[in-house]
Amino acid sequence: AQSVTQLDSQVPVFEEAPVELRCNYSSSVSVYLFWYVQYPNQGLQLLLKYLSGSTLVKGINGFEAEFNKSQTSFHLRKPSVHISDTAEYFCAVSRFLTGGGNKLTFGTGTQLKVEL
């Protein structure tokens, strides 16, 4: 079975400071990994994904994540955050379903709060 652990439920950070949101996964097979962002009262938007290839993945809004197979981690980073980055961030792992399609297993989310 697959699971996703987001170690921090809340991360406060000052504007222009760097941030890292942690994500660890457990899976016995190859995985596809995703980070989604949810702004207040909105749906989820894909930030970035890792399917294969380079372990450093760049996404939208200046975010990047590094896939580390040995540590089973996919941490999200941004070198300098902005007030507008305040949102909830979800890490997710994908697996195929026997009936077709794929299933995303989500972590419990990390609330990033950027302060002035």
Added chain:
Amino acid sequence: NAGVTQTPKFRVLKTGQSMTLLCAQDMNHEYMYWYRQDPGMGLRLIHYSVGEGTTAKGEVPDGYNVSRLKKQNFLLGLESAAPSQTSVYFCASRRTSGRKSYEQYFGPGTRLTVT
């Protein structure tokens, strides 16, 4: 393109009432999904569909039914609402092939309260 839309945005039900949530997508995606989001639990898959006329159970299907009579629509029904079904419901869809085939596109959500 409107993407994925959900109707209604908000709803309050009394215990035992029924309702249907509508999800529509205009991207010609084959796969569609219903999730529920609860505080501290992330999103959990309720039901999904891999094509018109087909549905399957996810991890929390009890108390819900779904139908996919048209490719662009995916309906989620609650026959007898319970307070435990108070949640935010998200619909998502994805294509079956191509570079973005692993990406699920989400709707804006429906906030349901059952009293």
